[in-house]
Amino acid sequence: MFSNDYRFTGKHATYVKFLNAFTRNLDKTAEVAGIFAYAIDVYMIAPLIGAAYNRRSPVDTSSTDSLNILSSQFISRQDKLESVYRLIMISEKSSNLSDDERIDRAFKDDEQPEEFNANMDLFHQYTRGGIEWLYEFFTDGASSQNDYLEKINELVKQFADDFELTESIDLESLM
Numbered sequence: 671m672f673s674n675d676y677r678f679t680g681k682h683a684t685y686v687k688f689l690n691a692f693t694r695n696l697d698k699t700a701e702v703a704g705i706f707a708y709a710i711d712v713y714m715i716a717p718l719i720g721a722a723y724n725r726r727s728p729v730d731t732s733s734t735d736s737l738n739i740l741s742s743q744f745i746s747r748q749d750k751l752e753s754v755y756r757l758i759m760i761s762e763k764s765s766n767l768s769d770d771e772r773i774d775r776a777f778k779d780d781e782q783p784e785e786f787n788a789n790m791d792l793f794h795q796y797t798r799g800g801i802e803w804l805y806e807f808f809t810d811g812a813s814s815q816n817d818y819l820e821k822i823n824e825l826v827k828q829f830a831d832d833f834e835l836t837e838s839i840d841l842e843s844l845m
Contacts, residue, residue, distance in 0.1 A: 680730030
């Protein structure tokens with residue numbers, strides 16, 4: 671699990687390039703928000719956002735744009751990625767599985783190739799949905815680095831409201 675390269679295509683490749691700062695190292699003229707350091711960081715957070723907002727998306731082939739995340743990046747973050755995967759598989763409810771079946775899906779199905787492939791497809795649907803959500807959020811009314819920083823502030827507040835987080839976060843201390 672999480673030991674091979676992964677390839678984004680179409681709009682999802684474009685969106686990941688926009689969201690990660692490393693894109694500037696590859697193309698000095700690219701429009702980049704740089705919210706995340708690397709594409710792998712987007713890959714790690716996007717499925718959680720996709721699941722939180724129940725947003726899934728199919729593979730997009732509307733353009734030839736593509737972006738690879740290399741296996742070495744996955745391997746160095748494998749434990750964290752497996753935790754994200756298992757969290758998504760346990761919490762995902764669109765397939766109307768019982769609690770026991772969701773636990774099996776999260777912890778046992780990776781031993782069954784057919785089930786594992788279906789689960790990874792579901793995981794990647796949430797990943798692409800989360801990428802779309804992030805892209806839309808950070809491009810709505812933002813066009814400069816200062817705007818993107820303000821959007822990060824707004825994002826934290828929105829999450830606190832949407833998920834009724836009771837602990838207040840001192841945003842000023844984070845800056």
